[in-house]
Amino acid sequence: MTVGGYPPALHFLSDLGIEAHVGPGPVATARIRVTPHMTGRDGGVRAGVLATLVDVVGGAVAARVLRPDWMATADLTLEVVRPATGPFVEARATVVRRGRTTLVTEAGVFNVLDEGSEVTIGAEDHGPVAWATMTFAVLPGQSPTSTLDGHQELPDRWALAGEGLDRPVVEALSISVVDAAEGRISMPVQDYLFNSFGAVQGGVMALLGEVAGAEVLGESAGAEGDFVATDLRVAYLALGRVGPIVSRSRVLAAQDGHPHRSAVVELFDAAAGDRLTTVIDVGAVRVAAAATGAGS
Amino acid sequence: MGGLLTTVDSIGGVLAGLSVQPDWIVTTSMMATIAHLSHRGPLRSHARVLRRGRNAVVTGLDVVDEGNDDLPVAAVTMTSAVLDPGAMSLEFVRPVRSPMPPPVPDPQTPEEFFNIEPGEGLLTRLHLADRLRNPWGILHGGAVATLVDVAACRAVAAVRDGADGDPRGGEPAVGLAAGDTVIHYLRPARVGPVEARCQVLGGRDGCTLVRVAVHDVGAADRLVDLASVAVLDV
Incomplete structure (x- = not known):
């Protein structure tokens, strides 16, 4: 089902197959079935896909609390502590502060079985696979930019049933690497990616940051190998409406010989005056190290 | 890291505040990515306003190690809420300058200074x-x-x-x-x-x-x- 017609059947969120449950109270859960097309080089769900999931679950609980007002994601942070391998990945969100102009949520992300219990393999593989926070800017209920009516009833449960991803998510979003050494990628804007404001969904912007960050870090490391993004810190500055969305990236350098690397990715709406839309700090680890999923 | 972010919060806060005068700001979030943990100093921060909205200002800061060929130290994104300053005195002479104080000969540890x-x-x-x-x-x-x-x-x-x-x-x-x-x-x-x-x-x-x-x-x-x-x- 959809909420007020959003998202349509042919949509990225629908193809992820997100199921959500809101309430009772200021809590929400959302989950997806892990498929090979959404996983990264470490075998876990890509950080950008997890960001999309937590943005949806955070938005679901925010919409319930703020109704009839609406909201837009202002910032999102995601820290992955071990690969999200499923078989399902579930995000559980709560509201930590509701203010006049902003609402802050946090979410834990867990590997779960179909019946909902957490996957535990040994003493080291317990607890969340990731932790996230989101800040939402509160918008008036009659926002002229949103296609949604804030006064309509919001369902307690909903499931988005699309066709599913039939190819890797980066291909499905038509993301192309222009210059890996510069962390320059490009993605056309299409209805398939829109949020309720008719702009590129925030999770997709995070995914772009993940891809660009991993590319520039991998190129800078040379023979050290590929990197997988584990941390995303995203500041949403403006909507990406026209496209293509293009990136510029820079490596922040290694942390004094530490296996972690970081990069800063900026996303621009090329045909909208090259407007800066999003800044994403990306943390990453080498694939071989990440794949072990070793606990601390 | 705490000392570094104290400086960042001050510099980013002043910049964000100056951008919304006569209003002022309070920091609501800080996202810091740390590139290097050992520093020679002095450190130099470059801050810019990324977005100035009616209710919030987003500021980006890059910190580099001047004593180490401007090696990146940190990248920080701060968000500040715009507030009415009320009776608070907020008069600045432009350009705003605050000279670096001399080093403290016998500094306290961060825990001591911050009463931890x-x-x-x-x-x-x-x-x-x-x-x-x-x-x-x-x-x-x-x-x-x-x-x-x-x-x-x-x-x-x-x-x-x-x-x-x-x-x-x-x-x-x-x-x-x-x-x-x-x-x-x-x-x-x-x-x-x-x-x-x-x-x-x-x-x-x-x-x-x-x-x-x-x-x-x-x-x-x-x-x-x-x-x-x-x-x-x-």
């Missing part, structure tokens, strides 16, 4: 002295950053020591340092003492993630800040 109690374990406490308040009269964002830095490192050390029942206890001791940090300043801390309560979430490859919830004990124990800190083995 000695201790160990998953809970770390700060006493709210007047000199730790910002112009709004609330605990300075940099003090919060230092508190969560110290608390997160103590929490990981405690788990490593097996002091808190974690099954991973008993691992060899290593040096620990706070790295990438996210702080949401949710509510003002006005009363104190202020407690940082940590939850070690896990980690991989020499990096442990800690969730830190900061409470103002004297204000009905309300949650005032929520943070995450990546604690690095060094």
Whole structure:
């Protein structure tokens, strides 16, 4: 089902197959079935896909609390502590502060079985696979930019049933690497990616940051190998409406010989005056190290 | 890291405040990515306003090590809420200049300066002295950053020591340092003492993630800040 017609059947969120449950109270859960097309080089769900999931679950609980007002994601942070391998990945969100102009949520992300219990393999593989926070800017209920009516009833449960991803998510979003050494990628804007404001969904912007960050870090490391993004810190500055969305990236350098690397990715709406839309700090680890999923 | 973010909060805050005068700002969130942990100094920050809205200002800061060929130290994105300053005096002579003070010959440790109690374990406490308040009269964002830095490192050390029942206890001791940090300043801390309560979430490859919830004990124990800190083995 959809909420007020959003998202349509042919949509990225629908193809992820997100199921959500809101309430009772200021809590929400959302989950997806892990498929090979959404996983990264470490075998876990890509950080950008997890960001999309937590943005949806955070938005679901925010919409319930703020109704009839609406909201837009202002910032999102995601820290992955071990690969999200499923078989399902579930995000559980709560509201930590509701203010006049902003609402802050946090979410834990867990590997779960179909019946909902957490996957535990040994003493080291317990607890969340990731932790996230989101800040939402509160918008008036009659926002002229949103296609949604804030006064309509919001369902307690909903499931988005699309066709599913039939190819890797980066291909499905038509993301192309222009210059890996510069962390320059490009993605056309299409209805398939829109949020309720008719702009590129925030999770997709995070995914772009993940891809660009991993590319520039991998190129800078040379023979050290590929990197997988584990941390995303995203500041949403403006909507990406026209496209293509293009990136510029820079490596922040290694942390004094530490296996972690970081990069800063900026996303621009090329045909909208090259407007800066999003800044994403990306943390990453080498694939071989990440794949072990070793606990601390 | 706490000292670095104290400086960042001050510089980014002044820039954001100047951009919205005659209004002023209060920091609501800080997302810091740390590139290098050892510095020669002096450090130089370059701040720019990324977005100036009606209710909020987003500021981006890059910190480099001048003494080490401008090696990147950190990239930080701050969000500040725009507020009516009321009776607060906010007069500046443009361009705003604040000369660097000379080095302190016998500096206090961050824990001493920020009134952080000695201790160990998953809970770390700060006493709210007047000199730790910002112009709004609330605990300075940099003090919060230092508190969560110290608390997160103590929490990981405690788990490593097996002091808190974690099954991973008993691992060899290593040096620990706070790295990438996210702080949401949710509510003002006005009363104190202020407690940082940590939850070690896990980690991989020499990096442990800690969730830190900061409470103002004297204000009905309300949650005032929520943070995450990546604690690095060094």
